Amino acid sequence: MKEKLIVALDVDSLRSARELLDVLYPTVKIFKVGYQLFLKGGWKVVKIIKNLGAEVFLDLKLFDIPNTIFMASALLAKEDIFMFNVHALGGFKMMLEAARAAKSFEKKRPLIIAVTLLTSFDNETLTQIGLKKNLKEEAIKLAMLAKRAGLDGVVASPKEVQGIKQSCGRDFVVVCPGIRPKGVSKDDQKRTSTPAEAIARGADYIVVGRPITQAKNPLVAAQKIKEQI
Numbered sequence: 001m002k003e004k005l006i007v008a009l010d011v012d013s014l015r016s017a018r019e020l021l022d023v024l025y026p027t028v029k030i031f032k033v034g035y036q037l038f039l040k041g042g043w044k045v046v047k048i049i050k051n052l053g054a055e056v057f058l059d060l061k062l063f064d065i066p067n068t069i070f071m072a073s074a075l076l077a078k079e080d081i082f083m084f085n086v087h088a089l090g091g092f093k094m095m096l097e098a099a100r101a102a103k104s105f106e107k108k109r110p111l112i113i114a115v116t117l118l119t120s121f122d123n124e125t126l127t128q129i130g131l132k133k134n135l136k137e138e139a140i141k142l143a144m145l146a147k148r149a150g151l152d153g154v155v156a157s158p159k160e161v162q163g164i165k166q167s168c169g170r171d172f173v174v175v176c177p178g179i180r181p182k183g184v185s186k187d188d189q190k191r192t193s194t195p196a197e198a199i200a201r202g203a204d205y206i207v208v209g210r211p212i213t214q215a216k217n218p219l220v221a222a223q224k225i226k227e228q229i
């Protein structure tokens with residue numbers, strides 16, 4: 001079975017990251033490194049994960065003018081990482097430049113995906129930033145834009161996977177955060193679903209952070225989620 005579980009290593013020190021990696025690998029084979037850990041540990045963290053034999057999703061959610069994104073994506077595409085991302089709200093031209101930078105790199109390259117709407121968004125957040133349609137329609141619209149720009153997939157809420165797959169095709173990768181097993185706190189996430197629901201709806205990968213990293217026994221929590229997958 002293809003690996004579907006990505007664990008968000010949202011910790012603030014290399015030591016905590018190593019402790020989790022030691023416990024979770026090889027049950028978990030893909031780890032997401034976000035701002036917190038990357039700002040603390042930089043490429044060293046990526047190296048530690050790669051040396052272990054695991055893969056890295058570098059979650060920096062790039063958002064800037066197209067030229068800046070082209071240059072950043074060209075650098076990231078050369079790294080030995082599995083996946084990195086940009087914000088779809090950065091617009092078509094910006095995503096086009098990210099895709100162009102990566103595709104000019106001929107060797108094996110990371111997947112580039114776009115964050116549609118953060119899973120912490122609700123209708124109020126949408127109104128505040130002036131988006132008029134509902135969450136699902138806006139997410140699908142942004143996913144179609146990302147596909148047209150040549151990106152490999154999107155990060156989206158489990159609630160929107162089916163619509164995105166229908167509009168963008170089965171091969172368009174959908175990565176779902178906002179995953180909460182039954183009975184686990186939602187924290188700041190709004191549009192959540194269980195691991196099994198997300199996979200049943202067609203998610204290619206699920207990203208799970210706190211339900212594993214803050215569990216009493218992270219390995220058992222990860223194993224249970226893998227069983228559900």
Ligand code: C5P
Nearest residue numbers: 008117118119155177178207208209210
């Ligand atoms: O702890 P939790 O399972 O909520 O972690 C989810 C992870 O996925 C966090 O690292 C968060 O930054 C990331 N993420 C998200 N929603 C998105 C994109 C990324 O929650 N749309």
